[in-house]
Amino acid sequence: MIDQTIAVVDLETTAPNHKEGRIIQIGIALIQNDKIVSTFSTDVNPGVEIPQKIERLTGITNAQVKVAPFFEEVAATIVSLLKDTIFVAHNIRFDYSFLNAELRQIGFPELNLCRFDTVELAQIFLPTAASFRLRDLAKKFQLNHDRPHQADSDAYVTAQLFLKIKEIIEAIPDQTLKKLAFLSPALSVDNDLVIRQMLLKRRRVITKRDDQVIVEGIILRKQEVPNIQEDFLKKAPYPNSSKSKKALFCDHADKVAFLDKQASYSNDVYRFFHSESKVRDFFLEASSEFKKSFGYLFPLSFLVTKENPAIISTSSIFLQNQLLKEVNLRVNAVAQNPLQATVVKESSHYLNLAAFAKTLEKANNHSQFVAYQMSTLVWLLETTTGDLDEISQKNDQHVFFEQVRHRGLAQLNSKSPFYAVDFLRLQRKRMRNSYFLIVNHAFLAREILRESPVLPSSDLLILDEAQRLPEILLKSTRIIVDPVKMGQKIDRFVDDNKEPLVRFHIPLLKEVLREISLIISELISSLGSKEGCASKTEESYPFQKFIQKGKQLKVHWQDLEKIYEKFVTSFEENVTVFEEMLRENIRRWFLEILKELKNLTTLMTEDRSDVSRSVLWNKLQSTPLLIKVDFNAPQLVIEYLQRRYQKRLYTSGTLVFGGKRDGLPKRLHLSNGYRIYRKKPSLNNRTENLHVYFPQEFLSDSLDDFDPEKIVSFLEKIADVTSGRMLVLFSNLEDLKAVSGKLQGRMMGKDRELFAQTFSGKQEKLIDCFLSTKNAILLGQILFGMREISLREL
Numbered sequence: 001m002i003d004q005t006i007a008v009v010d011l012e013t014t015a016p017n018h019k020e021g022r023i024i025q026i027g028i029a030l031i032q033n034d035k036i037v038s039t040f041s042t043d044v045n046p047g048v049e050i051p052q053k054i055e056r057l058t059g060i061t062n063a064q065v066k067v068a069p070f071f072e073e074v075a076a077t078i079v080s081l082l083k084d085t086i087f088v089a090h091n092i093r094f095d096y097s098f099l100n101a102e103l104r105q106i107g108f109p110e111l112n113l114c115r116f117d118t119v120e121l122a123q124i125f126l127p128t129a130a131s132f133r134l135r136d137l138a139k140k141f142q143l144n145h146d147r148p149h150q151a152d153s154d155a156y157v158t159a160q161l162f163l164k165i166k167e168i169i170e171a172i173p174d175q176t177l178k179k180l181a182f183l184s185p186a187l188s189v190d191n192d193l194v195i196r197q198m199l200l201k202r203r204r205v206i207t208k209r210d211d212q213v214i215v216e217g218i219i220l221r222k223q224e225v226p227n228i229q230e231d232f233l234k235k236a237p238y239p240n241s242s243k244s245k246k247a248l249f250c251d252h253a254d255k256v257a258f259l260d261k262q263a264s265y266s267n268d269v270y271r272f273f274h275s276e277s278k279v280r281d282f283f284l285e286a287s288s289e290f291k292k293s294f295g296y297l298f299p300l301s302f303l304v305t306k307e308n309p310a311i312i313s314t315s316s317i318f319l320q321n322q323l324l325k326e327v328n329l330r331v332n333a334v335a336q337n338p339l340q341a342t343v344v345k346e347s348s349h350y351l352n353l354a355a356f357a358k359t360l361e362k363a364n365n366h367s368q369f370v371a372y373q374m375s376t377l378v379w380l381l382e383t384t385t386g387d388l389d390e391i392s393q394k395n396d397q398h399v400f401f402e403q404v405r406h407r408g409l410a411q412l413n414s415k416s417p418f419y420a421v422d423f424l425r426l427q428r429k430r431m432r433n434s435y436f437l438i439v440n441h442a443f444l445a446r447e448i449l450r451e452s453p454v455l456p457s458s459d460l461l462i463l464d465e466a467q468r469l470p471e472i473l474l475k476s477t478r479i480i481v482d483p484v485k486m487g488q489k490i491d492r493f494v495d496d497n498k499e500p501l502v503r504f505h506i507p508l509l510k511e512v513l514r515e516i517s518l519i520i521s522e523l524i525s526s527l528g529s530k531e532g533c534a535s536k537t538e539e540s541y542p543f544q545k546f547i548q549k550g551k552q553l554k555v556h557w558q559d560l561e562k563i564y565e566k567f568v569t570s571f572e573e574n575v576t577v578f579e580e581m582l583r584e585n586i587r588r589w590f591l592e593i594l595k596e597l598k599n600l601t602t603l604m605t606e607d608r609s610d611v612s613r614s615v616l617w618n619k620l621q622s623t624p625l626l627i628k629v630d631f632n633a634p635q636l637v638i639e640y641l642q643r644r645y646q647k648r649l650y651t652s653g654t655l656v657f658g659g660k661r662d663g664l665p666k667r668l669h670l671s672n673g674y675r676i677y678r679k680k681p682s683l684n685n686r687t688e689n690l691h692v693y694f695p696q697e698f699l700s701d702s703l704d705d706f707d708p709e710k711i712v713s714f715l716e717k718i719a720d721v722t723s724g725r726m727l728v729l730f731s732n733l734e735d736l737k738a739v740s741g742k743l744q745g746r747m748m749g750k751d752r753e754l755f756a757q758t759f760s761g762k763q764e765k766l767i768d769c770f771l772s773t774k775n776a777i778l779l780g781q782i783l784f785g786m787r788e789i790s791l792r793e794l
Helices: 052-058 062-066 071-082 092-105 118-125 134-140 151-170 174-186 191-200 242-252 260-274 292-300 317-334 353-359 367-380 399-404 423-432 441-447 466-475 483-496 506-527 543-569 577-605 633-644 663-667 708-721 733-746 763-772
Strands: 006-013 023-032 035-043 086-089 114-117 212-215 218-221 281-285 310-314 341-343 436-440 458-464 479-481 611-617 624-630 645-652 674-678 726-730 754-756 777-781
Touching: 006 052, 006 071, 006 092, 006 151, 023 052, 023 071, 023 092, 023 151, 035 071, 035 151, 071 092, 086 092, 086 151, 092 114, 114 118, 114 191, 118 151, 118 191, 118 367, 134 151, 134 763, 151 191, 174 191, 174 218, 174 367, 218 353, 218 367, 242 260, 242 317, 260 281, 260 292, 260 645, 281 663, 292 317, 292 458, 292 645, 310 317, 310 441, 317 341, 317 436, 341 423, 353 367, 353 399, 367 399, 399 577, 436 441, 441 466, 441 633, 458 466, 466 633, 466 645, 466 663, 479 577, 483 506, 483 577, 483 624, 506 543, 506 577, 543 577, 577 624, 633 645, 708 726, 708 733, 726 733, 733 754, 733 777, 754 763, 763 777
Parallel strands: 006 086, 086 114, 281 645, 281 674, 310 436, 310 458, 341 436, 458 645, 726 777, 754 777
Antiparallel strands: 006 023, 023 035, 212 218, 479 624, 611 624
């Protein structure tokens, strides 16, 4: 079947669905024997006006299609071209169904062809691609796509992409490809035929590469943790003078440029850590022109040892990865010997191979679950970290990732065949052989709560993006509970769950859940109305009256934990696929409820003077939110850091906090023994292409009067009269979400790609897509991306 002619089709239409739209352009590229042999394209007169937004998006004008044939005039040609072919499209659900609807409307029989979707295939076989838009995949493979949203160009590029994906499949070892073929029947349309036919028609056996290893039938990239002997690292003296730095950098000018200002910054860092000064906390401010990251990494490379690595903490996972690149590409370019750097994350970021292998034991009929399994198998051929963040389409809430994410070293079985290749174990081993350990502030804050800290003690701690530290330390201890949603979730479970798998638990479960639901209802009733209880703090609201109810809730929560443990251990292994999925959904419900109940119990029973509790109101749902914040958290974390790290460097583009030069040290409860030093930035022309808009008409509005429609209209006006990238900052995610949903439809057809923080993927991928899209709009919270998206890029 795969030897048939393949017809790659793209349609341009007046609207995104057939009920409202008509075809205005058709492009077809025909593939035979893995070569594009011919193309066909035609404009189509839709018989209706093309909306202006579609004209702007596609470049297809009303004048252009006015002289084009109507669809009924070209339908026979289209049907003839597609006869006995395999139909391929990028998002086939749109093109195939739209074309069939048009054929049906003029009395032609619908197409009944084998169909492949290059979106799903790309998601499986290119699991780490930053984006699966056609233009981004074309850029990845350096395919010429100079006329996006023109049907002939899109069809031709999609045909090239399909052939690239086939090349990737052809290189996959037989053992992995057989597993992919076993899983593939659950995929959408006929994508499984691509894999199974290519496996069937292989002319030679493809075995694992030398840098790969097979464990229990799963092929992995072989992991080698370098074990560098300190004797081989001959430390050169630090080049204090500009002349000595120039001499060192001159041979690597393509990777490292010498900057006088950066050299001065580096000297400050080196002197602080190398000197015998009694100053232990040093605040060093420098603008972006100092190339701050390299500015502190370079002098540290002369100080670090395996026994005394540099611990570098920054504000986000995105910046962790940027620092890793900085070490590998620039610091090691001038270092006498390569210095191992390791990004350190929580265990839940890593794949548990044993848990993943268990998901492969039985076939599954849930297409998204299977697509994740397949993309993970392909990813394992190349990943050297096992960090699930590398998988672009990862949905943290999906049951697949709930099943396969790592739960920590304590949960591992040392007798498992996967124990020796476990990603988290290898990551911890890599840490012990590293000179730079790169974490984020939230990870650093959680160190104080661990029974055994993950990070070693050191003389060298750098807190980059230090102005974010107080906020993140507070956030790490913050608890937010929506009791209304929690009660609804509990009631819905009790009312709806009549499945055999949980029926024998129901009597005791219902009794416990009803007691919990009653306490939550009484709590909500006590909170009062929005008008009578908006934004009340502990001082103005008698939280102490909930302490007894909180103790009762704790007892029921512990009972629910026991029921959960019984639930987990009470099933035979030979359950059906449906029962397996049902069990996982119920398990996930249990885990969510147990976590929320723990938070609510903690909030209701906490009796400390340094803990602030408030009742706020959710503006979108008009429901009360209970919030607990431990204002003592920053002080506790800083005291912990002072005990474990000899010297602490705080650095950022701005260290001004609360409008005061010493505001940040005071916010971190440093009363003395610190020093603040500023590198004055010089004015430059970097902001010439940056325009900042303040919507004056909204400045007087109160928060309660926030109107998403007004914001959307304002942004639409700006988008219509400007070009280039647009960054829109919000004070909270609720407002962002409300605007995002409305703005998405307004931007349709305006050649404006919309991205939204948390709703459009992970931050790193989101920023990559934003910076690679000419007229993109990015909605984010205050400070989102401001460090990552430089003024130069904007």
